[in-house]
Amino acid sequence: MKKLILSFAIIISGACMFASCNLISSAGLNSKGLPTPDVSGEIASEGEEKLDHGTWDKLLKKHVRENGMVDYKGFKKDRAELDKYLKMLSSQEPTEDWGTNELLAYYINLYNAYTVDLILRNYPVKSIKDIDSPWTKEFVKVGDTEISLGGIENSVLRKMNEPRIHFAINCASISCPKLISEAYTANKIEEQLERVTKEFINSDKNEISANSAKLSSIFDWYSKDFKENGTVIDYVNKYANTKINSGVSITYKDYNWDLNDAK
Secondary structure: OOHHHHHHHHHHHHHHHHHHHHHHHHHHOOOOOOOOOOOOOOOOOOOOOOOHHHHHHHHHHHHHHOOOOOHHHHHHHHHHHHHHHHHHHOOOOOOOOOOOHHHHHHHHHHHHHHHHHHHHEEEEEEEHHOOOOOOOOOOOOEEOEEEHHHHHHHHHHHHEEEEEEEHOOOOOOOOOOOOOOOOOOOOOOHHHHHHHHHHHOOOOEEEEEEOEEEEOOOHHHOOHHEEEEEHHHHHHHHHOOOOOOOOOOOEEEEEEOEOOOOO
């Protein structure tokens, strides 16, 4: 009887974990009509930028460590500056006239800044997952529209068919790609996306050798995004310093959802 109860508990636990992962990868499936142009190949450079992300850039340089850990206590002291930036972002209504670079930079900064805002409103907190509906609650304002973090990720950014966005947006957790100490901008975004993708793939978030691939769960949850022109291994090998042999079976690392809080 005890064995039966234990087996049932393991099944339920596994089902909950699977459901949680599914929720993360499908949360907020509603773009609210925001423009999502398709990104094809390398992003072209653009001219004059529409938006000034300077306030966000200064905050990131001040409160994000080189290793990506975030000084949330310090951020709280600059709450007024963050609120000013959030208000500026929310006052904008992206249109089809915006360039692809401008839209990518806007949506990535929007996601990251509002994630920091979410943490600050609930700080201190051990994990973003301890917050009620962090990815499905529609608290991000874009003009007259309210959208969730999951909506920005899954129904806006992912629809643009640019898988590198997964290494640019930060979910405030240890296993996430790190929050970089600079704002994304239209004129620099190609270089920025290349840099964060290469850095993440070659970081300790993955364990890669010629005959072994133990990857971040990001490559499992969003595997479809990385298979547009081949396999997940093909995608990883574009950026990995050590190339993985074809045919190697992929396993995935446990995800650490503890807050990326600088101590």
